[in-house]
Amino acid sequence: MVTYTGADNPPFRLSMLIYDRRYRSLTLQAIVFILVMLAASWLIDNTLRNLSAMGKTLSFDFLFRRAGYDIPQQLIPYNSDDTHLRATVIGLLNTLLVSILGCIAATILGVIVGVLRLSSNWLIARLMTVYVEVFRNIPLLLWILVCLAIFTEVMPPPNAYRGENPAANMILFDMIAPTNRYTAIPSIGMTNPPGTISLGREGISWAFIAFAVVIAAAWTGWRVLRNWAQRVQDRTGKRPRTWWISLAMFVVPVLFLTWYFGLHLVPPVLRGFNFADGINLDNAFVVLWLALTLYTGAFIAEIVRAGILAVSRGQTEAAFALGLRPRRTMSLVVLPQALRVIVPPLISQYLNLTKNSSLAIAVGYMDLRGTLGGTTLNQTGREMEAMVLMMGIYLALSLIISAGMNIFNSRVKLKER
């Protein structure tokens, strides 16, 4: 038997770790890894020594102690006797609330402005350009402060709405009353309430569940209907007209439930010194929401404009040449291509908005940073634990949103061969 001992398999020497390309990358990685580990252990060692010098230990026990501070706006019940953990959850919910509502409003604003910026109307196009450039090139903090100044300085106090000839009038059919402390909006009332399921201290109304079930059922029905229409089209070449059935599937049960529960808007009414019956939105929330919407809307407008411009005119013309109607051209040809360009940067704007909501610090809105990273941190003196937890929560939020983006991206990606 002959063993081949050629030049390409020389015995291993230690110097090959540096000179041989095959091993050099391993050496390099090992060195980097060791250096990073050394740096990390140095930092951790320092931290532990500093903490022990101050007589502190790392512990998250403080989360289960009494918080002892109030939070102006809360989505689930909370009082100052609750734990820091519950305060953190309240803060997180407030962050989520302003982020989600901000994303929705900014998307609507951004789409409208983005489309109008391409309008053939010179005046409107210029106005939108001015809006986009002004809001994009000035810090968000300034917009938050300006909105805050508008709400605290320009808006009337609640009692300005009093009397026969009030100094201020409610807007939008007497439904909304902006004041210098809060904005009163209508609440939803029921003349025929169905009772609630209680989950500890929170309760979920049966009406809410009924609406959720009905809408989910209508959604499923709409999917089934669409698939059926597609099958019919594939078989016969003619697509049955389904829009009125699907519309009815959504509208009729919702209208029925609304009538059954006696759902109606309860406008805010001035009682004593303040508005009652409606919902009094804390101005900190309104200001933050407004500023985030206006600022992010400008960025989204640019994204939408770029997305529309990215679909070449030939695509529309080709679709018309194939005999597609304008509506189907839009939904089958233009939108899928434009959305592919629009959605990834749009999601990253959503991420930015969520992170920018931490500027709540400028208006005193109690978001995650205001509760966990603010009052809790200051009261308990647990900077390390509170900051780690807060950054972890923000990181988790961001990763969830970007995971969503990746799933969407892989679904709409061009299948290239």
Next chain:
Amino acid sequence: MSETHSETVAYVRETMLPPEPPPLAESGAIKWLRENLFSGPLNIALTFVGLGIVWLILSTVGPWLSHSVWNAGSMAECRQIIAETWGQGASGACFALIKHRWNQFMFGFYPQVLYWRPVLAFGLLFLALAPVLFSESAKARRIVLGLSMVLTFVIAALLGAPVAALLGMAVLMLAWAALIETRPQWSLLASLVYPFIAVWLLWGGSLWSEAMVLAGFGLGFAVWRVLAARFGLLAFALAVVVAAAWWLLLSGPLASALAGVLPLRLRPVSSDQFGGFVLSITIGVAGIALSLPLGVILALARRSDLPVIKLLAVMFIEFIRGVPLITLLFVASLLLNYFLPPGTNFDIILRVIIMVTLFAAAYMAEVIRGGLAALPKGQYEAADALGLDYWKAQRLIILPQALKISIPGIVSTFIGMFKDTTLVVFVGLFDPLKAMADTIRASFEWKGAYWEPYIFVGAIFFILCFGMSRYSMYLERRLKRDHR
């Protein structure tokens, strides 16, 4: 047929008619109005909505702006002047406070006699940027250089710089400009030295400590250059070790010894005296200058074939991009002392600059990674086919193209970072926006001034950021090599 026809024609015009002007509706302003504002029912409606918006804005803000007062000592005086000029009940802007607090807007609490130092540091910035930014058009470069030199000198003189400083300033700037014009390659070296001069000018103290830091870099570079040919990667490690040894062991004693021989000292200014736009621009420029190279390294690391390095880069980038800048700033102000050996306490502005740089670098890395991914695969293969090693391929072929592709993204990251410098107010620094506005409002004479500081600061940020974005568009056009 044709002959008979020509005979029957009674009259044939022999001269050209003068051209008629187009119909009134098809030319000039009317045509433009019809096409751009009133071309259909929807368009007409939009035009009226637009006019309504313009009217709303003008009618609310217009009178207030047109009643502005530029010379007054306090809010009360302002209101009195407005009432006297436009009658009782008229409201007006009181921009006099900008004039009154101008120095604080610009310099924060920087000692007044030393105002010339930040001005000089900022003026020199243009000289340092000249080889990078305005290299192509000699005319534009000379205009920018001349203007910035003259302005720096005049402003410094007006702000009461001592004669010795003015003389030194003039010599330094003229020598530097001459270097740029005659030896552009060498001026790049001067640009590398600039940050150290700027730090010295801004914070003062002995020049030797900055010089020693610079010497450490120089020493490391020299070691690497001498040994690179023989030891390759090992030379780099050696260079790092030599530089570190220099900084830790030799630079301190040497600096004090040299300071004893030749005391090149400026009056030290501590970080809590920084404020206003000096602070914003210091943090912004430092962040921009540091985050670009760091971003390039991170982007390359994230696209690297080496799994450990790639993993580290991904973890770093995703972590930084996942948390708000405010939390990082709080880490800088609250937690950084925990991570360092007991007893160390370093400068808050430096800490903020580090955090802002790391933050911007992570975004920069993603932008540049996009540029790297957009480059056709053929470019990478061509570089390999030429036999270039990794770093040569990156330096000569990949990065120039990838960076060019990513210019818009890079500049918008810069703009975002510059805007974010206003957030330093939340860690107790005196930013020109919130801290300044609050101070003004808390003062006795300017109580009740809400909008003026915001308008002023907003206008300056707008000019700087809008200028940056326009410059990036110009740069994109200038660097465009394809599709000529």
